Amino acid sequence: MCFPMYAVPLKVLLQMGEMIPHEELKATGRLVEFQNSLGKAMFVSHQWVGHRHPDPEFKQLKVLQDALTYVTTELEVIPVDLVTETMMPSAKGLRTAELRSDPLFIWYDYFSCPQLEYTSQRRDNENRSQLLNAIASIPAYVNTSSFFLALCPVVENPSQSMLFTPASWAERGWCRVERALRELCSDESWIMVKSATNVELVLGKEASVGGGPPGEGEFSVAEDRTALAPVMVDALRRKLHMLLQSQDLVSYRLVLNLQGVYLSGLPAETLHEPVPGFSMNTETDSVSMAVASFLFQNGFASVRQRDRAGWSPLHYASLRGDPTLIQGLLDQRADPNCKTRRDQPRVGIPPLTSAVSICLLYKHNKAARLLIEAGAAVNGSGQIRPPMTCAADANNAEGVRLLCESGCSPHARNLFGISAFESACACGSMAAMEELLSQSQSGFGGRSFDMSDALFCAMLHRGGTAELVQWLVSKGANVNKSRSVWKHSVAFGILTTLKSLQHTYGTASACTKSLHHVPEATPLMLAVNTSQYAGAAALVAAGARLDIRNLRGWSAADFAKGQSMPGFLMQALEGNPTECLRVSAIASDGYVEVFF
Known part of the structure; x- marks a missing residue:
């Protein structure tokens, strides 16, 4: 570390009634220079809401206080x-x-790092140097922390001109960096706080939040990308060597082949190959050399071998997305239609996922084209994540076009009867949504999609932005329409029934609660239940009714009980939609970026 890891004891944090800067906390003895012998540390990642101040109205931190109280006193499992x-x-x-x-x-930046506005001019240069050292130490802080928490409730800035949401947190470059650094620690899981009572554990890159590689995030200082490249490279190297030492070869293969994804958008060097000793005849052609090196680094003896996770070399190569490597494996008779045999939570890939689906999920479209030309099936009937669903989830508009050109219908559905368009909506993938609609209207008989079903799916998962709601409503979505759990798929109906029984008689979870209440629920009910408050505001502005009840007899207001919600939505649920109309108007305009 270039600067000590200062942290606030939980008891001190819970007693705060206002934001207190680093200098004051340190002067009054309320900061601790953290060491592992003291206990466990939690790193908090968040956006700054105000100009030169992280939380002028104490909204974010109040949610953090309430959420930590909730999980430590009322929950047994996140x-x-x-x-x-x-x-x-x-x-x-x-x-x-x-x-x-x-x-x-x-660990919270405003408490743990020097704040320049609270120093005298005489010490300004010294403190600026300390701040830069603290920022340079962020990888070490994340690595030292036992827990990583993303604090991203829906809040407005003081001027009420910007809205901050989980989606905006996921787009911010520095937040992506912090999240990626956590994924490269020994424990890559992290906690997402959307409200005081909506707390989830995130296990993989494709779970409950969007985003992407750090280098493709939004930075207020463009030069930060250049400075970040060696930081990410070092983190990847440490992770790879740690996994090799622990002999966790499955995780090693995942990280090894995701290096290019992590470094996308950064001016990084060639990918690290941690296993020494590879040599080959210099007369060997480059394609064969690429395959041999890949098999050596991944610890495979042949192109058709499977590891204990049920993945073949072609699956790991699809994570990497190198067309030369994919072609070489195909030349050596790798099966283009081979599917994974087990789920892999770290990358969000369920069993029976094809190599072409993996390519499309990571936007490796040239590699996907090679697989399709080699005979890879594009329809993926009966799969949880068929190719079109993966392209839709990843907001991969080019991948959608490739599949349609190859004969795949834009109306393809997964095992649970969810169409690719509905899945795109559920993930907030606007570019993929528009491409799917265009392909459907131009080349597949002019068929459209059920926009009301799509709105329902968006509110059930994480697509509930105001912009997406407004787009679907403009295309004819009914904001008060529910969707039958048996529509299009017996599998989803059975799943919903089983999860409802589990919720009633077994162990409840976020999943069981959502599916227990899905029958006859409206999009507004789902938005409130999943803490998608910006989307809920847009639904209210579009005329969502408050008097409708689902099969369990719950109204939207019932889902709000026990939740810490923004004032604009509380007022709407009490019958005054004025503030929701205002918030809906500004919600799709973006958010403030403040570099600390």
Whole structure:
């Protein structure tokens, strides 16, 4: 570390009634220079809401206080999100006893790093240097922390001109960096706080939040990307060597082949190959050389071998997306239609996923084209994540076009009867939505999509932005329409029934609660339940009714009970939609970026 890891004891954090800068906390003895012998640390990632101030109205921190109180006193397990629990049965939540087993200390930038506006001019240069050292130490802080928490409730800035949401957190470059650094620690899981009572455990890159590679995020200072490249490279190297030392070869293969994804958008060097000793005849052609090197680095003896996770070399090569490597594996008779045999929560890939689906999920479209030309099936009937669904989830408009050109219908559905368009809406993938609609109207008989079903799916998962709601409503979505759980798929109806029984008689989770209440629920009910408050505001502005009840007899207001919600939505649920009309008008305009 270039600067000590200062942290606030949990008790001190919970007693705060206002934001207190680093200098004052340190001067009054309320900061601790954290060491592992003291207990456990929690790193908090968040956006700054005000200009030169992270939380002028104490809104974000109040949610953090309430959420930490909730998970340490009322929850036994922090659950995984709905989609992760549905697609990957092996995924497990975090037992909150781990948060209580040792004293907990909170790293939060405003408390833990020097704040220049609170220093005298004489010491300005010294403190600026300390601030830069603290920023340079962020990888070490994340690595030292036992827990990583993304604090991203829906809040407005003081001027009420910007709205901050989980989606805006996921787009911010520095937040992506912090999240990626966590994924490259020994424990890559992290906690997402959307409200005081909506807390989820995130296990993989494709779970309950969007985003992407750090280098493709939004930075207020463009030069930050250049400075970040060596940081990410070092983190990847440490992770790879740690996994090799622990002999966790499955995780090693995942990280090894995702290096290019992590470094996308950064001026990074060639990918790291941690296993020494590879040599080959210099007369060997480049394609064969690429395959031999890949098999050597990944610890495979042949192109058709499977590891204990049920993945073949072609699946890992699809994560990497190198067309030369893919072609070489195909030349050596790798099966273009081979499917994964087990789920892999870390990358959000369920069993029976094809190599072409993996390519499309990571936007490796040239590699996907090679697989299709080699005979890879594009329709993926009966799969949880067929190719078109993966392209839609990843907001991969080019991948959607490629599949349609190859004969795949834009109306393709997955095992649970969810269409690719509905899945795109559920993930907030606007570019993929528009491409799917264009392809459907131009080349597949002019068929359209059920926009009301799509709106329902968006509110059930994480697509509930105001912009998406407004777009679907403009295309004819009915904001008060429910969707039958048996529509298009018996599998989803059975899943919903089983999860409802589990919620009633077994162990409840975010997934069981959502599916228990899905029958006859409206999009507004789902938006409130999933804490998608910006989308809820847009629904109210579009005429969503408050008097409708679902099959369990719940109204939208019933879902709000026990939640800490923004004032604009509370007023709407009490019958005054004025503030929701205002918020809906500004919600799709973006958000403020403040570099600390």
